[in-house]
Amino acid sequence: MLLHHYRFVPDASLFDAETFRRELAGTRSPIAPFKAALRDIQSRLDERFRAGADIRDLVHGRAWCLDQLLGVAWSLQEWPDDGVALLAVGGYGRGELHPHSDVDLMLLLEHDDDTPYREGLTAFITLLWDIGLEIGHSVRSLSDCQREAEADITIITNLMESRTLAGPERLRDAMKSRIAPKRMWPADRFFEAKWQEQITRHHRFNNSEYHLEPNIKSSPGGLRDIQMIGWVAKRHFGSQRYEDLVAGGFMNDAELRILSQGQAFLWQVRYALHMLTGRAEDRLLFDHQRTIAELFGFRDIPERLAVEQFMKRYYRHVTALAGLNDMLLQHFDEAILRGGERLEMQPLNERFVIEGGYIKARHRAVFREHPSALLELFLLMAEHPEIEGVRADTIRLIRDHRHQIDDFYRDDAHHQHLFMSLLRSSGNVARQLRRMNRYGVLGKYLPEFGRAVGLMQHDLFHIYTVDAHTLRLLKFIQQFRKPEARDEYPVAATLVHQLPKLELLWIAGLFHDIGKGRGGDHSVLGARDVERFAERHGLSQRDTRLVSWLVENHLVMSMVAQKRDITDPDVIREFAVLVGDEIRLDYLYVLTVADINATNPTLWNGWRASLLRQLHAETKRALRRGLDNPLDREEWVRETRGEARSLLVTVGADIDRVDRLWESLGEEYFLQYAPSEIAWQTMGILAHGESPLPLILISAPIDDMSDGGTKVFIHTRSVDDLFAATAAAMEQLGLSIHDARIATSSNDWTLNTFIVLDDQGRAIRDARRIEEIREHLVEELDDPDDYPQIVTRHTPRQLRHFRVPTEVTIEQDPANDRTLLELTAPDRPGLLARVGRIFMEQGIALSAAKIATLGERVEDVFFITDKTGQPLTDPERQQRLRARLIDVLDVAG
Numbered sequence: 001m002l003l004h005h006y007r008f009v010p011d012a013s014l015f016d017a018e019t020f021r022r023e024l025a026g027t028r029s030p031i032a033p034f035k036a037a038l039r040d041i042q043s044r045l046d047e048r049f050r051a052g053a054d055i056r057d058l059v060h061g062r063a064w065c066l067d068q069l070l071g072v073a074w075s076l077q078e079w080p081d082d083g084v085a086l087l088a089v090g091g092y093g094r095g096e097l098h099p100h101s102d103v104d105l106m107l108l109l110e111h112d113d114d115t116p117y118r119e120g121l122t123a124f125i126t127l128l129w130d131i132g133l134e135i136g137h138s139v140r141s142l143s144d145c146q147r148e149a150e151a152d153i154t155i156i157t158n159l160m161e162s163r164t165l166a167g168p169e170r171l172r173d174a175m176k177s178r179i180a181p182k183r184m185w186p187a188d189r190f191f192e193a194k195w196q197e198q199i200t201r202h203h204r205f206n207n208s209e210y211h212l213e214p215n216i217k218s219s220p221g222g223l224r225d226i227q228m229i230g231w232v233a234k235r236h237f238g239s240q241r242y243e244d245l246v247a248g249g250f251m252n253d254a255e256l257r258i259l260s261q262g263q264a265f266l267w268q269v270r271y272a273l274h275m276l277t278g279r280a281e282d283r284l285l286f287d288h289q290r291t292i293a294e295l296f297g298f299r300d301i302p303e304r305l306a307v308e309q310f311m312k313r314y315y316r317h318v319t320a321l322a323g324l325n326d327m328l329l330q331h332f333d334e335a336i337l338r339g340g341e342r343l344e345m346q347p348l349n350e351r352f353v354i355e356g357g358y359i360k361a362r363h364r365a366v367f368r369e370h371p372s373a374l375l376e377l378f379l380l381m382a383e384h385p386e387i388e389g390v391r392a393d394t395i396r397l398i399r400d401h402r403h404q405i406d407d408f409y410r411d412d413a414h415h416q417h418l419f420m421s422l423l424r425s426s427g428n429v430a431r432q433l434r435r436m437n438r439y440g441v442l443g444k445y446l447p448e449f450g451r452a453v454g455l456m457q458h459d460l461f462h463i464y465t466v467d468a469h470t471l472r473l474l475k476f477i478q479q480f481r482k483p484e485a486r487d488e489y490p491v492a493a494t495l496v497h498q499l500p501k502l503e504l505l506w507i508a509g510l511f512h513d514i515g516k517g518r519g520g521d522h523s524v525l526g527a528r529d530v531e532r533f534a535e536r537h538g539l540s541q542r543d544t545r546l547v548s549w550l551v552e553n554h555l556v557m558s559m560v561a562q563k564r565d566i567t568d569p570d571v572i573r574e575f576a577v578l579v580g581d582e583i584r585l586d587y588l589y590v591l592t593v594a595d596i597n598a599t600n601p602t603l604w605n606g607w608r609a610s611l612l613r614q615l616h617a618e619t620k621r622a623l624r625r626g627l628d629n630p631l632d633r634e635e636w637v638r639e640t641r642g643e644a645r646s647l648l649v650t651v652g653a654d655i656d657r658v659d660r661l662w663e664s665l666g667e668e669y670f671l672q673y674a675p676s677e678i679a680w681q682t683m684g685i686l687a688h689g690e691s692p693l694p695l696i697l698i699s700a701p702i703d704d705m706s707d708g709g710t711k712v713f714i715h716t717r718s719v720d721d722l723f724a725a726t727a728a729a730m731e732q733l734g735l736s737i738h739d740a741r742i743a744t745s746s747n748d749w750t751l752n753t754f755i756v757l758d759d760q761g762r763a764i765r766d767a768r769r770i771e772e773i774r775e776h777l778v779e780e781l782d783d784p785d786d787y788p789q790i791v792t793r794h795t796p797r798q799l800r801h802f803r804v805p806t807e808v809t810i811e812q813d814p815a816n817d818r819t820l821l822e823l824t825a826p827d828r829p830g831l832l833a834r835v836g837r838i839f840m841e842q843g844i845a846l847s848a849a850k851i852a853t854l855g856e857r858v859e860d861v862f863f864i865t866d867k868t869g870q871p872l873t874d875p876e877r878q879q880r881l882r883a884r885l886i887d888v889l890d891v892a893g
Contacts (some may be wrong), residue, residue, distance in 0.1 A: 038133070053272060056502050067088070070105075070165050085108045085167025086165045088164045100277075100280040104135075108172065112141045149185070181235060221317070223270070261317070261323060262324075272291075287563075298310045302519065311456045348380055352373070359394065374405065377390070381435070449510065449514060455463070474509050495589060512591065556578065556892060562608070565850075566611065576622040644676075668847070672743060681753075698713075698773060710757070710764045723832075723836040726836075737756055739851060740849035808882040826858075844866065844886065
């Protein structure tokens with residue numbers, strides 16, 4: 001289908017068929033001239049593309065050139081009669097060809113017996129292969145077409161888009177007659193099948209147009225969604241042009257413009273992808289994004305990279321196309337599937353009714369006469385969960401009248417009341433906010449949110465645009481409210497029902513990332529924005545302070561849990577002082593869990609869950625004791641030892657042996673571990689006795705959300721390079737380390753605990769796999785002389801597309817008399833093993849570690865001292881360590 005007042009005019013300067021025929025006449029073999037012609041055509045098209053030619057001329061121009069070439073190739077064969085024709089089908093049948101699109105052909109026979117044409121068909125197809133043409137072809141008789149099209153929705157769709165390239169037109173006419181709607185696939189059945197096909201396709205992309213590396217053809221809002229509209233229109237209305245839908249009242253000029261501009265942009269991107277990769281590539285991969293951004297003239301600016309500007313334009317186009325696709329298909333649904341139905345009508349108020357389960361404006365002037373209805377509609381949907389959606393004609397009215405939402409509209413107290421009523425509704429608030437965004441209302445009412453639509457960050461960690469991430473966060477908050485959420489999110493699912501005002505959480509979620517892309521700290525910018533929102537919407541000073549605090553500190557809980565030692569009472573007290581009270585803590589916990597889940601599906605795992613749960617519980621305990629009455633270290637150690645002793649007495653342990661063992665363990669050990677862990681480790685050490693082999697204890701959690709990961713406890717003689725060898729051995733097992741607690745007794749025995757997950761981010765619970773891990777670690781760690789060899793063996797991982805420079809920050813932790821080293825580096829094989837070797841070279845002792853993988857990078861925190869247990873305070877030594885880490889890890893990347 002051609003778009004929006006466009007007519008393709010063939011350009012003979014691209015290819016002159018008569019000149020080409022004369023050249024062929026003077027050659028012994030046609031292969032070389034055909035190959036040269038194909039190269040010349042593509043070279044001219046690419047040159048015009050780089051010069052900024054109309055993409056439609058290029059896409060249709062390549063199809064026209066192929067028409068001419070194939071016509072010549074067809075004429076080179078001997079055909080016994082006119083019982084065979086050459087047809088273009090599919091995308092080529094629409095007259096569209098990108099540089100490396102398949103040239104879809106059908107060789108159509110009048111009769112089932114292909115014997116008279118077999119020699120010519122074989123020679124024709126062989127020639128096309130020999131000249132390097134990328135073809136998809138089929139040989140079908142008229143009866144084949146009828147039988148196969150009736151059985152397969154894909155085949156009839158292909159045949160509907162056909163053109164005769166050579167041979168008699170009557171054969172295609174006969175084929176069209178046999179597959180006409182009155183004989184097979186009537187419009188309603190065809191529409192249902194194609195709609196289900198789209199639903200399945202969208203599901204593969206999580207029903208989101210926002211993907212890190214989108215498929216410009218198949219992702220929601222992509223070229224397939226445009227084609228879907230054309231297929232349905234052709235089958236039901238007989239329309240050959242989208243303008244016919246405008247004339248029929250199924251689309252207006254503004255929507256035709258969205259379709260036309262969106263297709264032109266996606267065609268430009270697809271053409272560039274094919275040209276740059278030299279193949280039929282529809283995935284907009286990272287490396288291609290950068291190159292195309294530059295090709296399209298985008299340049300880096302202080303606030304935003306060129307690639308982020310380009311991708312913002314991409315997301316805005318596909319968002320508009322996805323919304324238009326939704327609306328038009330619903331329109332078709334009402335006209336095709338439900339056209340003859342008598343729909344039940346249920347009045348809502350003077351402005352809206354429910355018709356057939358969908359909300360509908362009572363008349364076309366509703367939004368013009370009552371602008372507040374633009375917000376009221378979504379409030380009504382939240383209050384009436386039985387409403388399935390919005391009628392297509394009402395969606396169009398919303399789109400046509402949303403321009404009324406301006407500063408005066410936003411300052412109107414009635415409109416502010418409606419928006420707050422929606423947030424305070426007991427219904428599915430997240431779903432209505434998503435609908436508001438899809439129909440372009442949310443970004444109008446909250447201009448700060450509108451500026452974030454389509455805004456992306458070019459990394460593997462943030463895999464959604466800011467607006468998509470925000471709406472996903474709200475969706476998770478809504479999910480926490482469901483009974484089934486208690487299995488996976490037990491704390492969040494409990495707390496969300498205890499929050500005094502849930503609307504404050506919706507507001508904090510809406511604004512938490514809204515300051516991104518504007519330069520400066522997005523948390524601070526968002527806090528200022530939400531204060532203005534709160535003031536405009538009449539929130540109390542107390543509620544305003546709360547939402548502002550939540551937005552400004554929305555990253556803090558995750559950072560503390562993942563980067564600080566939360567077994568340290570001082571860390572808990574410091575965080576408790578920041579939080580101030582239990583209500584803030586509960587709001588922040590729910591917001592943090594939703595934020596992590598909405599950032600990247602791979603981030604939420606049992607280990608992060610357990611860290612946050614522990615931080616929440618310990619902070620709540622500290623707040624209940626009172627910030628003026630903190631639990632000091634000695635009391636913490638005394639309580640832990642007492643509880644562990646009680647557990648050991650219960651299982652009949654020899655308490656005298658326990659006491660002798662504990663005498664060699666320092667205070668730090670009892671700060672790092674829970675009583676149950678201490679009892680488990682103590683029993684293991686006593687049972688191991690005098691064996692010279694390392695003691696390896698492995699504890700699997702009951703489920704993925706209990707303790708978060710599989711605990712591996714190692715008790716052996718303290719020797720250099722042990723951490724590096726352990727890290728390397730675990731990588732060879734396909735395990736990822738998420739936490740390391742390193743302790744050494746006074747008689748130089750290690751008490752090291754690692755929290756590990758498998759390569760899918762899950763805890764290991766299979767008994768045979770656990771025994772395999774234990775045996776491998778015993779074998780690898782029993783001889784310290786082997787450690788250097790172990791460290792050099794690495795397990796390969798997926799290559800990364802991003803260059804992340806290694807950054808090393810060294811700070812002092814005076815409360816614990818040690819040094820904190822924070823390492824940001826690309827995720828790569830053997831990273832922890834390399835770090836361990838450097839620590840060994842530099843005479844560094846490791847007391848604990850926090851390991852965090854964020855997309856393409858790691859952000860690891862190590863708590864270190866020198867070999868005598870003193871912090872690293874010498875600036876020169878710090879600089880040597882920093883330089884060595886950067887030198888080794890950057891080269892390794």
